[in-house]
Amino acid sequence: MSVLRAENLCVTARIDGVDVAALDGLSLTLAPGKVLGLVGESGAGKSMLGRAIAQLLPPGFAVTAGMLEFAGRDLxxxxxxxxxxxxxxxxxxxxxxxxxxxxxxxxxxSQFAEHLRRLGIADWRSAAIAALESVQxxxxxxxxxxxxxxxxxxxxxxxxxxxxxxxxxxxDEPTTALDVTIQARIVALMRDLQVAQNTAVLFITHDLRLAAQVCDEIAVLYAGRVVEHGPADVVLAQPLHPYTKCLLLAAPAISGPRTALYALPDQMPGLRALAEMSGCRFAPRCPLARDACRESVPALAGDTHKIACPHIAEIDTITVPALAPAMVAATGETLVSVAGLGKVFRGRFGRKPTIAVRDVSFSIAAGEFVGVVGESGSGKSTLARLLMGLEQKTSGEIRLAGQDVGGWGAAARRLRLRTAQMVFQDPQSALNPRRRVGAIVTQALEAAGVGLAERRARAAEILADLGMPLELADRAPSQLSGGQRQRVNIGRALCLVPKLLVADEIVSGLDVSVQAQLLALLARLRAEHGFALLLISHDLAVVRYLCERVMVMRNGEVVEAGRTDEVFANPQHDYTRELLASVPGAA
Amino acid sequence: MLAAFLRRLLAVAPILALVSLLLFGALRLLPIDPAAMSMPPTATKVEIEAARQAMGLDRPVTVQYAIWLGQTLRGDFGNSIHMRRPVAGLLAETLPATIELSLAAMVIAGLLGLGGGLGMFALRDRRGEAVAETVTTLMMSLPEFLWALLLIFVFGVLLSALPFTGRLDPGMTRPVVTQFLLLDTLLVGRVDVFFSAVRHMILPAFALGVAFAPPIMRVLRASLIDTYQEDYIRQARLRGVGETRILLGHALQNAILPTLTLMGVQFGFLFGGSLLVEVIYSYPGMGNLMVDAVRNADLPIIQAVGLTYCVVVLAITAGVDGLVMLLNPRLRGT
Incomplete structure (x- = not known):
C-alpha cells in the first residue's frame, strides 16, 4: 500500500468572493521508502501539499475536492x-x-524531551543522544x-x-537557507536515514537539479498543477514539458559548455490572476503556445513519464545559444585596487574580536565583472561594505581610480560615491516603502540638489534602461513584483552612471526565471554603460555565468582567485574543490 | 551569566550618584532656611545664626554635599527637623509598609494583567474582543485616586464589606519583628491579626494596582499573537504537540519576556503612585511621611525619601533585568 496518495486533490482559496484553486487536481502516490520531489517556483503551490497533509492551511484556504490518504486513511x-x-x-x-x-x-x-516523552520513550536522554549521533x-x-x-x-x-x-x-525546502557545502551534507544525512528506516520522503524544492540528485521521482508544479511527472533522471535529462525545459535552461550551469540563459517573460501568475485564466496556465509565457492552449486544460498523460502538454514533439525547438567563456575585458585601466585590506570587529562585552577580512589584495579593471564566492561568515559582505565605506578598514589600502578612498574624509566619501554604487540584497528592505519608484531611482540626484524636472527626465531614462514601463514611476515598491523591485534597486545604483557596481547577493531568493531576467539585464546594461561589477554571491553558477574573474573567500581570506573558466575547470585549493563538488548537478 | 548581572548592577552606581546630586541641588534652590525652621518662632537672629553654623549651613554647598553624601553612605540620614527623630528610624517604620502595599498592588496588577492578557488572546478576532477593549480602556483611564474613592464608596460605605483606614482593626496591637506587618503577624503566629491586615490592604492595593493591569494585558496579548506567527510554533504543531502545551510550553515562555520588562517599568510608577493612595486610606507608609515632610519643609526626610525611591526603582529594574536574563538564554552572553 502507498504511504501517501492524492487523487484529484484541490486546495482552494477564496479571493474577493471567487474560488481559486491553489492546488488544482493533484494526483500522485508515494510508495514506502521512495523519495518524491515536488519542484516549482514560488507561487506554484508546492508547499500546499505539506500543509494539506497536516491540515494547517493558511487562513482562507481549504481542501475542496479530491482525496488525500496516508496509509489508506483519509487525512x-x-x-x-x-x-x-x-x-x-x-x-x-x-x-x-x-x-x-x-x-x-x-x-x-528540553525540546527533545517533550517530543520523545510524547512518543512514550521514558529514557529520553539516551534516545536523544542516539538520535543526535545518527545525524553526526x-x-x-x-x-x-x-x-x-x-x-x-x-x-x-x-x-x-x-x-x-x-x-x-x-x-519543505530543507536546505534553502543553508550554505551549499552544508546542503550537500544535510541531503546526504537525510538520504541515509531515509534508506535505513525505509521512510517515504516528500521533498519540496525550487531547485530542479537538487531534486534530481535526491529524489527517485519528480513532479514539476506550475501554478497549482502538475505539468510533468516522471523518474528523476529522465525528467532532468529529457524534460518534455516546455516549462520544465525553460526552467532548466534559465538556470546557469556549474559545468559543461557555457550557454545563454533562457529568458521566460513575466512570472508565474498569482492567485488573483489565475481567477481570470482558462486553459493551460503556462500558455501566456510558453514559447510553444497557440490559441488552442488557452481554451482547454491539457491532461497529464503518459505512462511512467507524464506530461501535461500536447506539443511535446516541438520541445527541441526550445534552445539557448552557446556562449564563449567569459573573457577579461581588454581595457587594462585599473579601476579598483585593494592592498592588504583587513577588518577586525572589536569584541563587545569581553567577547573575542572577530577578524572578518584579513590581508585581501585584488584589483578590478574598468568594465570588468569580478565575482566573490564563499559561504556565510567568509567575509565577502564585509569586503563589499569596506569598499563602499560602510565599514571602516582596520588595515590596508583601498584605491578607486588611483585615489585613496579608505578614509572617513569628505573628499574620499565624495569620490567613492561618484565612482561606486552598491546594490543591496533584499529590495524589500532596501527600498523606502513610503517613496515612489521615480523618486527612489533618482535619490542620488535629489541629494545633489538637482531640480524636479531634470530628476523626472532621468527617472524616465532609468526605467527605460531597466525595461520597465514609465507608469511604474508613480508606484510604491509594495505595488511591484519581487523581480521589478530588484530592478528598481539596481536602477537606483545606476542613477549617477557609476564606474563600479558592488552587488551583494542580488539574485538570491529570486526565482530562477526572474533571476535569468535580471542577469540578462545586467549583461545588457554593461554593454550600454560599460561599468565594472563586484558580484558577491553564494551561487557559483551565477558567478560562472556573469563574471570573468572570481575570488574564493573563506574565513576572511581569499584562498583562490583567477579567471572564472580556469578556476571552475581546474580548482587548485581544496576548499574551492569542495565548494564546486557540493553544487547539485556538478559533473 | 552572573558576571553579566553584576555588570548590570555596576551600571546603577553612576545613576545613583547623579540622582543624589540632583536631589541635593534642587532642594538647596528652595527658599527655605532649615536653621530657622528648626528653631521655635521666638528665636533671635543670633540664635538662628548659631544653629546655622552648628548645622554646617554656612559652609560652601560642595562641602555640604560631601558631608551629606558621606553620612548617607554610612546610613545616617540626619534628624527630622519637624519630628526631631532620626530619619533612618522613620524610614525603617514606613518603607516596609509601602513596599508591602506596592507588592500587593503589583501582584493584583500582575494577576489581572496576565490572566486578562491570556483571556484577550483567547478572544482574538471574536466578538468579545470589543467588550474586553472597552473594559480595559475604562480601567486604564481612571486615575488611582479616583479608583481609591470609588472603592471606598462601594465596598467601604455602601456594602460595608472592607475597612478603608489604617492597617489593623482597632484594639489590635502590631507585633514588630522585621517591620513587615504581614510577615511579622505570621512570624509570631497571630493569624487573626494577619487576616485583619490583609483585609485592610485589599482596597488600597486594588486602587493602586488596577490601572496597571490593562497595559500588561495588551502587551501580553500582542506578543502572544506575534509569537504564534513564529516558525517554532508551527514546527511544534507539526510534531503533534497539543494546543495547551503550545501555549504554556512554547508561546508563553517567549511572550512573557516583553511583558516582564513592562512590569518592571510599571513597578517604578506604581511605587511612586502609592503616595496618593496612602494619603486617602490613612496608610502609614512612606507616602504619608513624604506629604508631611513637604508640608513642613523637612529637608532631611525629603532627601532621604527621594533617594530611597530612586534606590528601590533601580533595584527593581535590575531585578527584572536579571529575571529576564534568567528566562532568556539569548541574553546570557555565552
Whole structure:
C-alpha cells in the first residue's frame, strides 16, 4: 500500500468572493521508502501539499475536492485529534528555516524531551543522544538554538523528525537557507536515514537539479498543477514539458559548455490572476503556445513519464545559444585596487574580536565583472561594505581610480560615491516603502540638489534602461513584483552612471526565471554603460555565468582567485574543490 | 551569566550618584532656611545664626554635599527637623509598609494583567474582543485616586464589606519583628491579626494596582499573537504537540519576556503612585511621611525619601533585568 496518495486533490482559496484553486487536481502516490520531489517556483503551490497533509492551511484556504490518504486513511476527513496523533509519530516534518524552527528559550534537550516523552520513550536522554549521533552531532542537549549554526539546527530537526521512525517525512525546502557545502551534507544525512528506516520522503524544492540528485521521482508544479511527472533522471535529462525545459535552461550551469540563459517573460501568475485564466496556465509565457492552449486544460498523460502538454514533439525547438567563456575585458585601466585590506570587529562585552577580512589584495579593471564566492561568515559582505565605506578598514589600502578612498574624509566619501554604487540584497528592505519608484531611482540626484524636472527626465531614462514601463514611476515598491523591485534597486545604483557596481547577493531568493531576467539585464546594461561589477554571491553558477574573474573567500581570506573558466575547470585549493563538488548537478 | 548581572548592577552606581546630586541641588534652590525652621518662632537672629553654623549651613554647598553624601553612605540620614527623630528610624517604620502595599498592588496588577492578557488572546478576532477593549480602556483611564474613592464608596460605605483606614482593626496591637506587618503577624503566629491586615490592604492595593493591569494585558496579548506567527510554533504543531502545551510550553515562555520588562517599568510608577493612595486610606507608609515632610519643609526626610525611591526603582529594574536574563538564554552572553 502507498504511504501517501492524492487523487484529484484541490486546495482552494477564496479571493474577493471567487474560488481559486491553489492546488488544482493533484494526483500522485508515494510508495514506502521512495523519495518524491515536488519542484516549482514560488507561487506554484508546492508547499500546499505539506500543509494539506497536516491540515494547517493558511487562513482562507481549504481542501475542496479530491482525496488525500496516508496509509489508506483519509487525512482530510479524519478527526483533528487522530491527525495530531499521526503528526510527529508517523509523519515527520523538516522545515525551511532551521534557525527559527526551534524554540529559542528552551534548550535542545528540553525540546527533545517533550517530543520523545510524547512518543512514550521514558529514557529520553539516551534516545536523544542516539538520535543526535545518527545525524553526526555530539551531545548538545544542554545548548540553546542560538548557540548552534543553521546546519546544526537543521540536523537537530532532522534527528527529531526521524526519531519516531516515521513512515513519511515532508521536507519543505530543507536546505534553502543553508550554505551549499552544508546542503550537500544535510541531503546526504537525510538520504541515509531515509534508506535505513525505509521512510517515504516528500521533498519540496525550487531547485530542479537538487531534486534530481535526491529524489527517485519528480513532479514539476506550475501554478497549482502538475505539468510533468516522471523518474528523476529522465525528467532532468529529457524534460518534455516546455516549462520544465525553460526552467532548466534559465538556470546557469556549474559545468559543461557555457550557454545563454533562457529568458521566460513575466512570472508565474498569482492567485488573483489565475481567477481570470482558462486553459493551460503556462500558455501566456510558453514559447510553444497557440490559441488552442488557452481554451482547454491539457491532461497529464503518459505512462511512467507524464506530461501535461500536447506539443511535446516541438520541445527541441526550445534552445539557448552557446556562449564563449567569459573573457577579461581588454581595457587594462585599473579601476579598483585593494592592498592588504583587513577588518577586525572589536569584541563587545569581553567577547573575542572577530577578524572578518584579513590581508585581501585584488584589483578590478574598468568594465570588468569580478565575482566573490564563499559561504556565510567568509567575509565577502564585509569586503563589499569596506569598499563602499560602510565599514571602516582596520588595515590596508583601498584605491578607486588611483585615489585613496579608505578614509572617513569628505573628499574620499565624495569620490567613492561618484565612482561606486552598491546594490543591496533584499529590495524589500532596501527600498523606502513610503517613496515612489521615480523618486527612489533618482535619490542620488535629489541629494545633489538637482531640480524636479531634470530628476523626472532621468527617472524616465532609468526605467527605460531597466525595461520597465514609465507608469511604474508613480508606484510604491509594495505595488511591484519581487523581480521589478530588484530592478528598481539596481536602477537606483545606476542613477549617477557609476564606474563600479558592488552587488551583494542580488539574485538570491529570486526565482530562477526572474533571476535569468535580471542577469540578462545586467549583461545588457554593461554593454550600454560599460561599468565594472563586484558580484558577491553564494551561487557559483551565477558567478560562472556573469563574471570573468572570481575570488574564493573563506574565513576572511581569499584562498583562490583567477579567471572564472580556469578556476571552475581546474580548482587548485581544496576548499574551492569542495565548494564546486557540493553544487547539485556538478559533473 | 552572573558576571553579566553584576555588570548590570555596576551600571546603577553612576545613576545613583547623579540622582543624589540632583536631589541635593534642587532642594538647596528652595527658599527655605532649615536653621530657622528648626528653631521655635521666638528665636533671635543670633540664635538662628548659631544653629546655622552648628548645622554646617554656612559652609560652601560642595562641602555640604560631601558631608551629606558621606553620612548617607554610612546610613545616617540626619534628624527630622519637624519630628526631631532620626530619619533612618522613620524610614525603617514606613518603607516596609509601602513596599508591602506596592507588592500587593503589583501582584493584583500582575494577576489581572496576565490572566486578562491570556483571556484577550483567547478572544482574538471574536466578538468579545470589543467588550474586553472597552473594559480595559475604562480601567486604564481612571486615575488611582479616583479608583481609591470609588472603592471606598462601594465596598467601604455602601456594602460595608472592607475597612478603608489604617492597617489593623482597632484594639489590635502590631507585633514588630522585621517591620513587615504581614510577615511579622505570621512570624509570631497571630493569624487573626494577619487576616485583619490583609483585609485592610485589599482596597488600597486594588486602587493602586488596577490601572496597571490593562497595559500588561495588551502587551501580553500582542506578543502572544506575534509569537504564534513564529516558525517554532508551527514546527511544534507539526510534531503533534497539543494546543495547551503550545501555549504554556512554547508561546508563553517567549511572550512573557516583553511583558516582564513592562512590569518592571510599571513597578517604578506604581511605587511612586502609592503616595496618593496612602494619603486617602490613612496608610502609614512612606507616602504619608513624604506629604508631611513637604508640608513642613523637612529637608532631611525629603532627601532621604527621594533617594530611597530612586534606590528601590533601580533595584527593581535590575531585578527584572536579571529575571529576564534568567528566562532568556539569548541574553546570557555565552
Amino acid at each position: 482530510v476527513a479524519m478527526a483533528p485529534d487522530q491527525r495530531q496523533n499521526l503528526l510527529g509519530r508517523q509523519i515527520g516534518f523538516i522545515p525551511q528555516e532551521p534557525l527559527s524552527a526551534l524554540n529559542p528559550v528552551r534548550s535542545i534537550g 552531532l555530539p551531545d548538545l542537549l544542554d545548548r540553546f538554538p542560538h548557540q548552534l549554526s543553521g546546519g546544526m539546527c537543521q540536523r537537530v530537526l532532522i534527528a527529531m523528525a526521524f526519531a519516531s521512525k516515521p513512515a513519511l517525512v515532508v521536507a
